[in-house]
Amino acid sequence: MYDMFVRPSGAAGEEGVRLMARSGTAMAREAVSLLGVEDPQARVLEIGFGPGLGIVALTGLLPAGEVIGVDPSEVSHRHAEARNAAAISRGNVVLLSGTAQALPLPDEHCDAAIFVDNLHFWPDPLEGLSEIRRVLRPGAPVVCAFTPPSGGPPSGLRRLFATAGFVDIEESVSANGSLLRAVHPSSV
């Protein structure tokens, strides 16, 4: 389980990332759409991109924007790089090694963030959300989503976002799974 889905590595990780790629497109598109980013030049972060389906959806929405992906797995990097090779060579996508709890980005660097089937793997979700808050500009939206195979959202998710200081928290359920949208507070 750990090598396959939590932090893909080795042969199990290759298989895990291929399985994610088969079923994740619809939720990746829905999460990106729910973000509601309107600025075509926005800089959007995806944390835990796995096979890179969210990166594909983000570059589709923001052909003139910048998409930054952060993931600690070498296997995930390889698959996401192959899937997004053209956008990377155009300079629209940058994939970085790192984790939610230690994002390799400066303060207030991003205009929005998504993370799909990811938060339940972080060692300390509150620490991860605080770190995401640090790298977002005030007023930036985030979408946290879970597909059914992930087991769904952890209990207390809304309270966790509120404790991390996010506002305008809205939860929804669709055919693709569960989603939560929240906003970075405008004044910190």
Ligand SMILES: C[S@@+](CC[C@H](N)C(=O)[O-])C[C@H]1O[C@@H](n2cnc3c(N)ncnc32)[C@H](O)[C@@H]1O
């Ligand atoms: C189940 S996959 C989900 C991939 C993708 N978001 C999707 O829905 O297809 C989990 C991904 O999160 C990454 N990951 C694991 N722990 C992480 C952490 N602490 N911070 C950021 N990413 C992490 C893994 O390396 C893996 O690529």
